[in-house]
Amino acid sequence: MATDVTIPAKTDVLIIGAGPAGIFCALSLLERGDGRQITMVEKGLPIERRSCPKEQIGHCVNCHPCRITTGFSGAGAFSDGKLSLSYEVGGDLPELIGPDLAQETISRCDQVYLDFGADPHVEGIEHPEEVAKIRRRAIGAGLKLVDCPIRHLGTERAQEIYGRIQQHLIDAGVTILFEHECLDLMVERLTSGPVCTGAFVRPMKGSSSAHTVRAKKVVVATGRRGASWLADACEAHGIGHEPGPMDMGVRVEVRNEVMEDVNNVLYESKLVGYPNPFRDKVRTFCQNPGGFVSQENYDNGLAVVNGHSYKDRKSHNTNLAVLCTQHFQEPFDRPIAYAQRVGTLMNMLGAGHILVQRFGDILDGKRTWRKELRRSNVVPTLPDAEPGDITSAMPYRAMTDIVEFIKAVDQVVPGFAASETLLYAPELKFYSNRVRMTERFETNVANLHCLGDSSGWTRGLMMASVMGMLMGEWLD
Numbered sequence: 001m002a003t004d005v006t007i008p009a010k011t012d013v014l015i016i017g018a019g020p021a022g023i024f025c026a027l028s029l030l031e032r033g034d035g036r037q038i039t040m041v042e043k044g045l046p047i048e049r050r051s052c053p054k055e056q057i058g059h060c061v062n063c064h065p066c067r068i069t070t071g072f073s074g075a076g077a078f079s080d081g082k083l084s085l086s087y088e089v090g091g092d093l094p095e096l097i098g099p100d101l102a103q104e105t106i107s108r109c110d111q112v113y114l115d116f117g118a119d120p121h122v123e124g125i126e127h128p129e130e131v132a133k134i135r136r137r138a139i140g141a142g143l144k145l146v147d148c149p150i151r152h153l154g155t156e157r158a159q160e161i162y163g164r165i166q167q168h169l170i171d172a173g174v175t176i177l178f179e180h181e182c183l184d185l186m187v188e189r190l191t192s193g194p195v196c197t198g199a200f201v202r203p204m205k206g207s208s209s210a211h212t213v214r215a216k217k218v219v220v221a222t223g224r225r226g227a228s229w230l231a232d233a234c235e236a237h238g239i240g241h242e243p244g245p246m247d248m249g250v251r252v253e254v255r256n257e258v259m260e261d262v263n264n265v266l267y268e269s270k271l272v273g274y275p276n277p278f279r280d281k282v283r284t285f286c287q288n289p290g291g292f293v294s295q296e297n298y299d300n301g302l303a304v305v306n307g308h309s310y311k312d313r314k315s316h317n318t319n320l321a322v323l324c325t326q327h328f329q330e331p332f333d334r335p336i337a338y339a340q341r342v343g344t345l346m347n348m349l350g351a352g353h354i355l356v357q358r359f360g361d362i363l364d365g366k367r368t369w370r371k372e373l374r375r376s377n378v379v380p381t382l383p384d385a386e387p388g389d390i391t392s393a394m395p396y397r398a399m400t401d402i403v404e405f406i407k408a409v410d411q412v413v414p415g416f417a418a419s420e421t422l423l424y425a426p427e428l429k430f431y432s433n434r435v436r437m438t439e440r441f442e443t444n445v446a447n448l449h450c451l452g453d454s455s456g457w458t459r460g461l462m463m464a465s466v467m468g469m470l471m472g473e474w475l476d
């Protein structure tokens, strides 16, 4: 069990955020056995206290901070726990460190997950002939099928595994400040250039003011939730960064029967296309056979859709995200704010709820009504989603990308573009601000390093873990 600890005035390594990136950084620092004092600051709860009230009362009560995305193991604890075992999936880190090192480190991180109790079974490697058939259909539809073996932890088991890791870190002497928020970084301007010397940390509860924690090395691993906080810190302290792409889309839900072939053979179909007329990259992401559509709430009240699946509890549906990547040109450089505005508009139309619409209604130019949902084979697994009109809030470019892509996927998965197919929105991924770093994760501010989804270089559990493991090995 995690116990109460006091905020230290100084530490050797300060890790901000206890998601997979921060955790693997701490684990690999410990492996080095050089006795450094490691302190982690985490605004959420220890893993054993992370429970979403919605499970009991059936609706979201807007916890602050959200227990689904904050706390030990970050967004990973309540995630589906699908570890993507290919460097081609999970973000752009291979561009920074090279595909060979990325793949080799994936294997080492995977071994750590196994050591802490992950299921040895790997999905997606057993049916090469069936995969070839699916690939032939994808080629015919103008889509690329990315091969990616998956180790599926499952939402419940992921929590057990991360629980063991939490205990291991605490037993090894890592100080974890739960329910503490990092307000700002301390950056001093020396003649040699800017240097990070620590951070300001405040308990989330009570009215206590911020404490100064001085550190020889500061590692920021604040995840997608902390992306806009990090963007502000980059602006305030002159940390080199650039606006990255922005991913916007919908979560699609169909009956399991529709996805059966792909689910049995691949577990997860990672399809990528560049539909006309915009030729933006559009892809499937985070596929949950027998899964449940879920809602996440950001601190600014924004409700976004996501999905997960449990190892032992299954629905009749499969859900997956369809995301389009958009790159903005000058003078615009605020993709996070853009996506937030679109999301807010969607929430407004749904009276604060996630919007759901049938694909056929989108093609027919009409909203969806609740009584129409009852006529379908597919029953929404997010019952409090509001039937409505996504097209009234989704930008034309993104909507066109999504519609054309869904039609192309229908050639690979017949029935995918059926009238009753459900689209939930907004599905937004805020990893847009990319921190400029060397291949050893050094920023232009000495002693400051950025990891995981908040750095803009990763987009998944495994890649965030990889970045953390390498950081722990490289920190001088």
Ligand SMILES: Cc1cc2nc3c(=O)[nH]c(=O)nc-3n(C[C@H](O)[C@H](O)[C@H](O)COP(=O)(O)OP(=O)(O)OC[C@H]3O[C@@H](n4cnc5c(N)ncnc54)[C@H](O)[C@@H]3O)c2cc1C
Pocket (backbone or CB within 6 Å): 016, 017, 018, 019, 020, 021, 022, 041, 042, 043, 044, 069, 070, 071, 072, 073, 074, 075, 076, 078, 079, 080, 081, 082, 083, 084, 180, 181, 182, 183, 221, 222, 223, 224, 225, 226, 229, 286, 294, 296, 306, 307, 308, 451, 452, 453, 454, 458, 459, 460, 461, 462, 464
């Ligand atoms: C519902 C859901 C399902 C998902 N399913 C999958 C999946 O199956 N497979 C997959 O690969 N990925 C999945 N993901 C994505 C995956 O969880 C993330 O990519 C991964 O967790 C990123 O790791 P991270 O360490 O970079 O950040 P995070 O896991 O987000 O952790 C960051 C931590 O930093 C803390 N933090 C933020 N700001 C501050 C601050 N100022 N002070 C203190 N602490 C702070 C947060 O509380 C959080 O705990 C899913 C995500 C969600 C939400």
